[in-house]
Amino acid sequence: MTELASAAKRPHRIVVAGGGAGGLELVTKLGDTLGKQGLAKVTLVERSRTHIWKPLLHSVAAGSLRRSQHELNYLAQAHWHNFVYRYGEVVGLDRAEKQLKLAAMLDEEGREITPASSLPYDTLIMAIGSITNDFGTPGAAEFAVPLETPEQASRFNRRIVNACLRANAQPEGPRPGQLHIAIIGAGATGTELAAELHHTVRDVVGYGMDRIDPSRDIHIVLIEASPRILPALPERISGATQDLLKELGVEVRTSARVAEVRADGVVLSSGEMIPSELVVWSAGVKAPDFLAGLDGLETNRINQLMVDTSLRTTRDPSIFAIGDCASCPRPGFDAPVPPRAQAAHQMATHIIRNIAPIMAGQPVPPFEYRDFGSLVSLGKYSAVGNLMGYAIGRSMFIEGMFARLMYRSLYKMHEAALHGRSTVFWRAMLSTISQRPTPSVKLH
Structure with a gap:
């Protein structure tokens, strides 16, 4: 039997790589329609076991939100909504054979959970998201915690609680800078984290840690290389937010570039040292590095897949990209569609509405981003x-x-x-x- 005849007898294979906000909404809706009716086999590839809405990560890091109350299990979601969940990490692509390559997954002891494998597709939708870009700053990878995943957010929260317990156990109390928190990058994540931490760290100390004086020992500094915080948002929002942070006692440093992160603080390009043993890096994003070499697909300088206005990748009509990993042109604007949650949601909705022509290999209407x-x-x-x-x-x-x-x-x-x-x-x-x-x- 020829491959063409075989394809005509089986459901269309839709593979979505990445279970963030856009990817998970996409497979859920496609599973409820095409998957339930047997018109397509919808598969989600994701290296995590659970999903949590990314804008909540700053609350997880601050300790004001418990992961268990807001996590969604991918395996259960797949069972409820008629799609297949494949636990795995994308490491390569064979466009000629239409195969997505997955790495072997190991447990904490190094034992194999799932072997390396290849997953066939008819339509592939990349929704990998983004990662933190530390721009190669010395010490950033070693001493600063990024907030890309729930695990990293929980790790930073444990560091805060441990730092408070450690400081309170010292007979002389906290040493200078021990409970100082430096947040590098004053975008939405960094700014929201600074405000949330002002409250939560004081709450932690309030549970009997009497050797710590919050007004003396706890200090939060928000560091931004641009002339103002929230540089991607309107200036009025930036100004109002900075005024509120100052009222809380958060130190805001703008036009300040970080040259190095150390175990005991952050060094600015001016040579100034900001003492801090707790550092979060939330400055800059990029798509995962492996996308830059993904079987010849076109990418930009931050590894985003280049797509046309229909969200198709520029070099392969059977591969689409949505969310932070996609660089989508925005007619009438100098910059592409911004990497924001509302953009990922709108892109997923665009794919859902146009899945019939996508599956048929027909032209797809252009995606129009609407900034709400x-x-x-x-x-x-x-x-x-x-x-x-x-x-x-x-x-x-x-x-x-x-x-x-x-x-x-x-x-x-x-x-x-x-x-x-x-x-x-x-x-x-x-x-x-x-x-x-x-x-x-x-x-x-």
């Missing part, structure tokens, strides 16, 4: 942002309680895309009724 605004959460204190034009006809600045409610609604929209609106509503009601006494922050 930006929101920055400052923990329990406030939120600021702007809502963009399509519903209200103009840009509207918002802050305070209304902005906080809008920020929370973004997460609820993501949950609704994965579970359905009614399920999200009843889960929220149940969690409100069945709340039990717990510490206000994670203490272990």
Whole structure:
């Protein structure tokens, strides 16, 4: 039997690499439709076992959010929504044979869980996301913690709690800089983390650590190379956010480039040393390095896959890319579509709406990114942002309680895309009724 005849008898094979916000929403919707009807075999490849919405990672790092309450198990989601979950890490591609290459996965003891393998596809959608770009800064990889994954966020939270326990166990109390926190990069993640930490570190200390004086021993500094924080957002949001951070006592350093990260602090390009034994690196993003050599696919300087306006990769019509790993042109703008959660969601929706012509190899309408605004959460204190034009006809600045409610609604929209609106509503009601006494922050 020829390959063409064989393909006609089997379901179309759709493989999505990466289970972030866009990738997981995509396989869930395709599984509920094509997978359920037997029209396609939908497979998700992901190297993690569970999913958590990436904008929540700063709360995990600060200790104000427990991973277990917000994690979604990929294997269970696949069972509920008619797609296949493959535990694996993408390491290569054979475009001629339409095979995605996966590495062997090992456990903590080095024993093999799944062997190296190749996964055939008819349509491949890359949704790998992005990683932190430390620009090769000396000491960054060794002494600074990135916030790309839930594991890294939990690791930083453990470092904070351990640092507080260690300092409180010292007869002389904390030494200078021991409980100082330096956050490198004042984008949304770094800025939100700075505000959240102001509250949570003090809560940790409040649980009986009487040798630590928060006003004397705890200090948070936010370091940004650009002239202002939140450089990608409107200037009004940046200014309002900086004013709120200063009210909290967070030190904001702009136009400050980091030359080196050490065990005891951060060295700026000016030569100034900022004492800190707890460092987070949230400055700059890039796509994973392996994409730059992925069987001849075109990439840019930060390893993003180059796609056309339909989200097809420029050198292979059967491969698409969405989210942070894609560089998609934006007609009328100098820059491509920004790497933001709302962009990944819109790209996933575009693929879902056009899956029929995609499967048939036909032309796909152009993707149109719509900027609905930006929101920055400052923990329990406030939120600021702007809502963009399509519903209200103009840009509207918002802050305070209304902005906080809008920020929370973004997460609820993501949950609704994965579970359905009614399920999200009843889960929220149940969690409100069945709340039990717990510490206000994670203490272990």
